[in-house]
Amino acid sequence: MNPxxxxxxxxxxxxxxxxxFGLKTVLRGLEFEVQEGxxxxxxxxxxxxKTTFLRILASLSxxxxxxxxxxxxxxxxxxxxxxxxxxxxxxxxxxxGDLTAEExxxxxxxxxxxxxLKQRIDDVLALVGLTSRRRDLxxxxxxxxxxxxxxxxAILHDPDVLLFDEPHTGLDQDACDMLDRLLREVAxxxxxxxxxxxxxxxxxxxxxxxxxxxxxxxSASAGRSDLGGKNLLDFxxxxxxx
Amino acid sequence: MxxxxxxxxxxxxxxVLLLLAALGVVFLYAPLxxxxxxxxxxxxxxxxxxxxGMLGFIAAAVAGVVYLVKHDQKWDIIExxxxxxxxxxxxxxxxxxxxxxxxxxxxxxxxxPRLTTAAILxxxxxxxxxxxxxxxxxxxxxxxxxxxxxxxxxSVPITFMSIRLFRTIHPVxxxxxxxxxxxxxxxTSKMLISMFFALFTFSIIFVxxxxxxxxxxxxxxxxxxxxxxxxx
Amino acid sequence: xxxxxxxxxxPSPIVHPSSxxxxxxxxxxxxxxxxxxxxxxxxxxxxxxxxLLVILIFNFALELDPLTRRVATPGILWATFTFAGxxxxxxxxxxxxxxxxxxxxxxxPVDRSAIYFGKTISNLAFMxxxxxxxxxxxxxxxxxxxxxxxxxxxxLLGSIGYVxxxxxxxxxxxxxxxxxVMLPILLFPVVIPxxxxxxxxxxxxxxxxALSEVxxxxxxxxxxxxxxxAVAYMVFDYVVEE
Numbered sequence: 042m043n044p045x046x047x048x049x050x051x052x053x054x055x056x057x058x059x060x061x062f063g064l065k066t067v068l069r070g071l072e073f074e075v076q077e078g079x080x081x082x083x084x085x086x087x088x089x090x091k092t093t094f095l096r097i098l099a100s101l102s103x104x105x106x107x108x109x110x111x112x113x114x115x116x117x118x119x120x121x122x123x124x125x126x127x128x129x130x131x132x133x134x135x136x137x138g139d140l141t142a143e144e145x146x147x148x149x150x151x152x153x154x155x156x157x158l159k160q161r162i163d164d165v166l167a168l169v170g171l172t173s174r175r176r177d178l179x180x181x182x183x184x185x186x187x188x189x190x191x192x193x194x195a196i197l198h199d200p201d202v203l204l205f206d207e208p209h210t211g212l213d214q215d216a217c218d219m220l221d222r223l224l225r226e227v228a229x230x231x232x233x234x235x236x237x238x239x240x241x242x243x244x245x246x247x248x249x250x251x252x253x254x255x256x257x258x259x260s261a262s263a264g265r266s267d268l269g270g271k272n273l274l275d276f277x278x279x280x281x282x283x
Numbered sequence: 284m285x286x287x288x289x290x291x292x293x294x295x296x297x298x299v300l301l302l303l304a305a306l307g308v309v310f311l312y313a314p315l316x317x318x319x320x321x322x323x324x325x326x327x328x329x330x331x332x333x334x335x336g337m338l339g340f341i342a343a344a345v346a347g348v349v350y351l352v353k354h355d356q357k358w359d360i361i362e363x364x365x366x367x368x369x370x371x372x373x374x375x376x377x378x379x380x381x382x383x384x385x386x387x388x389x390x391x392x393x394x395x396p397r398l399t400t401a402a403i404l405x406x407x408x409x410x411x412x413x414x415x416x417x418x419x420x421x422x423x424x425x426x427x428x429x430x431x432x433x434x435x436x437x438s439v440p441i442t443f444m445s446i447r448l449f450r451t452i453h454p455v456x457x458x459x460x461x462x463x464x465x466x467x468x469x470x471t472s473k474m475l476i477s478m479f480f481a482l483f484t485f486s487i488i489f490v491x492x493x494x495x496x497x498x499x500x501x502x503x504x505x506x507x508x509x510x511x512x513x514x515x
Numbered sequence: 516x517x518x519x520x521x522x523x524x525x526p527s528p529i530v531h532p533s534s535x536x537x538x539x540x541x542x543x544x545x546x547x548x549x550x551x552x553x554x555x556x557x558x559x560x561x562x563x564x565x566x567l568l569v570i571l572i573f574n575f576a577l578e579l580d581p582l583t584r585r586v587a588t589p590g591i592l593w594a595t596f597t598f599a600g601x602x603x604x605x606x607x608x609x610x611x612x613x614x615x616x617x618x619x620x621x622x623x624p625v626d627r628s629a630i631y632f633g634k635t636i637s638n639l640a641f642m643x644x645x646x647x648x649x650x651x652x653x654x655x656x657x658x659x660x661x662x663x664x665x666x667x668x669x670x671l672l673g674s675i676g677y678v679x680x681x682x683x684x685x686x687x688x689x690x691x692x693x694x695x696v697m698l699p700i701l702l703f704p705v706v707i708p709x710x711x712x713x714x715x716x717x718x719x720x721x722x723x724x725a726l727s728e729v730x731x732x733x734x735x736x737x738x739x740x741x742x743x744x745a746v747a748y749m750v751f752d753y754v755v756e757e
Contacts, residue, residue: 063356063421064508101621102757124624133615139551151543152623154536178554194619351753406704413700417691423757427687430750431701434680437746438705445708445735449715 051110052077052202052233053098058107060093067093069257070107075235075250077201080228082248083237084277089254091237095206098235099129112201125153128195128203132210134187135194138180142171142190145179146197153198161197169193169223185216192223203227205236209243221247245273253280291494298484298491305331305484313477325383327478331485332376333401338489339369340404340436347432350425359425360500362432363415368492370408372485373401400443407435421507540625544633548607549640558606562645566599570653581658588659589717593673593710596646600677601699603641604685607634612689621755631751635682642674665720665729672736673713676743677706683747686754712736 055073059066067090075081085091096102098111100120109116112126129135136145143162150158166172169189179187188208195203208224209217217240224247228234238244244251251273253261261280268276287295309327346362349355380398381391392398411431418424552558573591577584611617611634620630650670654661681702688697712735719729 064504065511096757099622101618121624121626124622127622129618129622131615131618133618135615135619137547137551137610137616138614139555140547144547144550148543148547149619149623152540152620152625154539154624351750403704403707410700410704413693414687414691414697417693417697419692423690426753427690430683430687430753433746433750434684434705434743437742438680438708441708441735441739441742442711445711448731448735449711 051075052079052112053235054108054110055098056108058094058097058109059105060090060097060102061105067257068097071254071258073252073259075233077233078231079250080234080248081236081250081252082244083235083252083254084239084241084244084280085237085254086281090257091254092206094254095204095235095237099127099204100124125198126201128198128200129206130188130191130195130204130208131206132208134179134191136179136187136190139178141176141178142166142182143175145190146194149194150197155198165193165197168196168226170219183216184211185213185219188212188216188220189223192220192227196227201232203232203234205234205238207237207239209238209240217243241273241277251276253277255281285498287498291491291498294487294491294494298488301484301487305481308477308480312473314471314473322383322386325379327481329376329379329383330478331481332372332379333397334482335485335489336369336373336376336401338486339365339372339493340439342493343369343432344436347429347436350429351433356421356425356504359421359428360497360504362428364493364496364500366408366411366432367496368489370405370412372489373405373408377401377405394446396443396446399446400439403442404435404439407439411435537626537629540623540629541633541636544620544630545637545640548634548637551610552637552641558603558641559644561606562599562603562641563648565602566595566645566649567652569595569598570649570656574656584657585659585721586718588653588657588661588721589714592649592653592670592717593714595649596642596670596674597677597703597706597710598699599645600642600674600681601702603645604638604678604681604702605688605695605698607638607641608682608685608689609694617755627752627755628748630755631682631686631748634686635678635747638682639674639678642678643671646670646674659721661721663720665726666717669713669716669720669733669736672733672740673709676709676736676740679740679744679747680706683751683754686751690754708735708739712739 051074053073053075055071058068058071058073060068071094073094083091083094093102097104097109097116100111100116100123103117111123114122114126116123137148140148143166146162146165147158150162155161163172166175169192171186171190171193174182174186179190182190192208205224208220212220221243224234224236228247236244236248248265250262250264251268252259253276255261261276263276305327309324313324313327315321315323343362343365346358346365350358350362377398384393385391411428414431415424415428418427570591573594577587577591579587611620621627650661653659681698684701684705685698688694688701691697712732716729716732716736719732
């Protein structure tokens, strides 16, 4: 991880982030930096605050204290600008079951003001492998297909930053493999990705960097090369213990 | 918990004394009304309670708006205290009004504008309390409560005006003193004095109860915090 | 990794924000709601069946002779609309909440009030559809002529007010534990002015009273509508933003 301190050059820059829900403090002065093009896996036990943190980065939740910058814009003041550059996939599909795949994309395309929408929808459907199902209602899709369409929705407006919150949840082996192929392709286009996950084995192959969120702060961070001979699982356990 | 400040302790005593004094004034000093005799005396308390209810209503509305602007939890506690007090005092006012209405108009309840609006306001308050009960997250609870308080604060006066437009059981003269609009007696100067004394007494009682309720709210918040610290 | 400026790697296919994107977003939301409903017809059929059942119940509950029935018509109509309306409001918001779609809407780079206006307009559309069906049915069942332009105006104004407050409150209700039950409890006490004005005005028009006598109630409806649309628009942010 590059320790450059100027936040402008980071795709994501978080300083001293505190998040409280009423009297309960979930994030305690979290520091986090991601360079353009990095694929960061955010690990941590349940309830550690991964989803809370991701929601703050996604501009869905406001920080209590601290500074958060995404794609060069400050949150929450410049939230609209951030949203234009952000694609989010959560474990809920964020898709309308009574609309077709195509209609879902058309809706989101309009909400984001995507130009040449028709062409873009065709391209995205091809990328996620759902062209043949474009006129089918989303509620007939399997969970795996819904996730793929969700990724399509997330990249429709060509954002620089992608946030994934446990995208493998509820998928079987084949669907996971397909998802991973898609993730690699989408991330490989130079985008910056932050993904939370419980599935260490999967994440080990996908990410270029591994951060552990524990007790409200990032307790450990290591690039793939830094892991060296160590197993990701050991690294993770160590980070939690320390 | 912080012990009661001296001012509050004094206020407690003053409130009780004033209440006793008010009872004395109403029963001993205020003259007996010609047609209604002793029943009329409940009028003083009816008006005073409604007055306190109004104070609470305004306090809640203001607290709600301030919370939305400042996001300080303190204003949420104030808003809740105001709503609770207003609810209870309006209830007493409605009941007192009913007791007064029976011998006067022959029925416990009439769909008279003020009474009906008070009943609707009570329902808004109950809805408010139910809303709060259904939300666990304190920030969301405070936000939603403040929003609903604002909606209610605007809607209820409009409701009052609508009902006035609608029901013409008792011709209402705008701007006249309360007695003429709710009853059929004129007030002598002694009665006026008694009424203002009752209003004053209940205003003091309002401040006293309000203060206590806010302290209670702060204590509850403190307990929540301790609980969370224990769990962590 | 080299420090690059966080500019786009490829030409951005997104339009820049302008006032038209606000209107576009509203249009997209309305289109989305109508398209989805057209396909499933769940919401509308529920509302319609319920409305007709309510009218049926009133028929047996009130046991009116034809003359009294005529006097009671506005009241019965508005009671029906009020109850059926809550069904529509609940369903409309529940769809967004259940699949996380509310987040999807919040992630879009548009003003939150666009969501409010979009949902309000589609809720209004559903309510009008129900009213358009109920009026002829009632006319036939009770041999009353309800095709009265004044009545139509009153129903429109009343529905606008109802839906303006209802959309705001259903956004809140859907985020509580008690959900569906919460909406009527919150909504009914605050829409009483609409009920009063609408019933009186409807009654006036049906009896053929002069416009001057009904005007006060029409004004009340208009004032209510304007005030509450403005208030709801201003506070909607507080209801959806974390």
